[in-house]
Amino acid sequence: MPKPRxxxxxxxxxxxxxxxxxxxxxxxxxxERAAQFxxxxxxxxxxxxxxxRAFQETAVQLAHSLPxxxxxxxxxxxxxxxxxPKALARVLVRAGEGAHSSPPGSxx
Ligand SMILES: [Zn+2]
Numbered sequence: 001m002p003k004p005r006x007x008x009x010x011x012x013x014x015x016x017x018x019x020x021x022x023x024x025x026x027x028x029x030x031x032e033r034a035a036q037f038x039x040x041x042x043x044x045x046x047x048x049x050x051x052x053r054a055f056q057e058t059a060v061q062l063a064h065s066l067p068x069x070x071x072x073x074x075x076x077x078x079x080x081x082x083x084x085p086k087a088l089a090r091v092l093v094r095a096g097e098g099a100h101s102s103p104p105g106s107x108x
Contacts, residue, residue, distance in 0.1 A: 026059070
């Protein structure tokens with residue numbers, strides 16, 4: 001996929017623009033392309049922001065259309081057992097300023 005080097009103002013939405021807008025709205029665009037898209041949006045293009053808004057509105061509508069469910073208590077417990085040690089390990093590394101210390105009971 002060619003990367004535009006100079007500021008472009010699109011006249012119409014293309015498949016490439018829609019793909020970039022969709023990925024960007026989902027936070028799935030590669031960091032380099034996201035930065036380029038950001039810059040492009042700030043450059044005054046009128047097509048890309050409206051495409052992006054459309055995808056963002058669709059994402060919001062999708063989220064609201066899903067029925068709200070409370071997870072079973074046992075599932076929540078299992079999930080927390082899995083993610084809590086990793087989250088704790090991350091906190092310990094940051095607090096130690098680079099020196100790694102494993103939380104008790106974890107294998108690192
Ligand atoms: Zn554009």
